[in-house]
Structures are given as C-alpha cells and as structure tokens.
Amino acid sequence: MAGADEAGTRTPSLRPSGLGLIVLAMLLEEPMHVYRMQKLIRDRGKDKVVNVRQRTSLHQTIARLADNGLVEQIEQPETADNYPERRVYAITDEGRRAAVDWLSALITGTPDEFPRFPAALSVLTMVSPETATRLISERSAAIDAEREAQRSQLSRATVDRVYLLEDEYRIRMLDAEAAWLAEVLTDIRNGALQWTAPPAAE
The missing domain is CATH 1.20.1280 (Monooxygenase)
Incomplete structure (x- = not known):
C-alpha cells in the first residue's frame, strides 16, 4: 500500500497543483466534462490563478488525477469516446480526501516554485x-x-x-x-x- 505524501494523500506520485486542486473542487460540485470545466474556470475568473489557455493542460491534469485514482470517467455513450472534451469525470472518495489535503498543503505551505x-x-x-x-x-x-x-x-x-x-x-x-x-x-x-x-x- 502506498504511503502518504507530503500533502497527506495516499498518492505519493502526484504532487499538489493549483490546477489539479481547482479541478477537484469543481468535481466536488458535480461530475462534468473538460469543456465545462474550462468554461467555468474562465467564467469564475480562476484563469487568473491557473493557466487554462490551452485545453491540453487541463486534459493532462485530469489524466494525471485519473491515473492516481482521484477522478474517474463515468459511463457515457460510445460517441463520447470520440470527443475527449465530452467525456464526463467524477471525483472519487480518494479524490475527496486529496482535495482537502491539497488545500491544506497549499494554504499552509511556503512557495516552492521557481518564478x-x-x-x-x-x-x-x-x-x-x-x-x-x-x-x-x-x-x-x-x-x-x-x-x-x-x-x-x-x-x-x-x-x-x-x-x-x-x-x-x-x-x-x-x-x-x-x-x-x-x-x-x-x-x-x-x-x-x-x-x-x-x-x-x-
């Protein structure tokens, strides 16, 4: 069983990130697809704190979250597989715990980026x-x-x-x-x- 990382999650291979945290927070509200996530990030002004100019960065973040068991793709019609931005994702129980852990880590931690x-x-x-x-x-x-x-x-x-x-x-x-x-x-x-x-x- 994997041990906890510095953020307290059970997924040591994935470090907390601003975009990842915002994705988890949005999926706490309801399952949604990537296109809706990107639109909400912009509508709510979150694009001032995370970079979503390229949708690929959002896709990559969601893929990492899914690989670590924090989100999962829910069942969709077969046609959805042909349109990645229409695939609907939901947060997992592990993702719910990670969301709180990441929030705590990013609020209380000191900056470790290299601006x-x-x-x-x-x-x-x-x-x-x-x-x-x-x-x-x-x-x-x-x-x-x-x-x-x-x-x-x-x-x-x-x-x-x-x-x-x-x-x-x-x-x-x-x-x-x-x-x-x-x-x-x-x-x-x-x-x-x-x-x-x-x-x-x-």
Whole structure:
C-alpha cells in the first residue's frame, strides 16, 4: 500500500497543483466534462490563478488525477469516446480526501516554485544600471496597469467576498511589488545601488 505524501494523500506520485486542486473542487460540485470545466474556470475568473489557455493542460491534469485514482470517467455513450472534451469525470472518495489535503498543503505551505522574475533579478548585473532602470520601469508600469485593472474588476464583482479572496490577494501582492520596485528604482537613480556590467553584456 502506498504511503502518504507530503500533502497527506495516499498518492505519493502526484504532487499538489493549483490546477489539479481547482479541478477537484469543481468535481466536488458535480461530475462534468473538460469543456465545462474550462468554461467555468474562465467564467469564475480562476484563469487568473491557473493557466487554462490551452485545453491540453487541463486534459493532462485530469489524466494525471485519473491515473492516481482521484477522478474517474463515468459511463457515457460510445460517441463520447470520440470527443475527449465530452467525456464526463467524477471525483472519487480518494479524490475527496486529496482535495482537502491539497488545500491544506497549499494554504499552509511556503512557495516552492521557481518564478522567472526572481531568476532574472539574480543576474541583473549582466546589464548596466541604466538598462536595469529602463527594464524595471517597464515592469513597474505594467504592474500599475494590472493593479488598476484588477481593482476595477473587483469593484464590479457581485459575488460574496469569499469567492474573491484570490483577487484580493493578487492585488495586495501587486501593491507590494509596485512599492518594492519603486524603492529599487530610487536606489539605482540616487546611486545607492550601483554595479558595473560585463563589457559584452549589452
């Protein structure tokens, strides 16, 4: 019998994922097919926290959940097999337990991803302070635009606050990054943060 993984599930080969958790949460409501899942993710604004631009990523996630016994395809007419997005899936008892375990793990755990922006910051000295100022300023402008868009969308929301917590969190994270970027730009411009880039870097 397989032992429990770090999330407490009985499926050690499958790590908790944001998209996997959202799929399990939706199947807790009712069985559904992939097309409906993708539509609900977009309609509910969950596409801001998980990537479902390509339906293949949703298919792959469901396949992994099925391989680990967390979801199962329920009986459908034979014609459904010719249309993968029309195959209806239901959550299993194991999936119900895993959904709660994953929620607990992702809420209480510390980030273990490797985001691209910190990776770029770690080698910022490969360009000059002037170039870094331009690049960070561009990111700052993009962050400001995203903050305004998120706030506008949140202000128009008509659902209970509990369904908007991820939006509130993202806005707070954007606020924090905007403030930090402003500090970095100030320090570069006033000379408090300086370095010499390699000659061939630019």
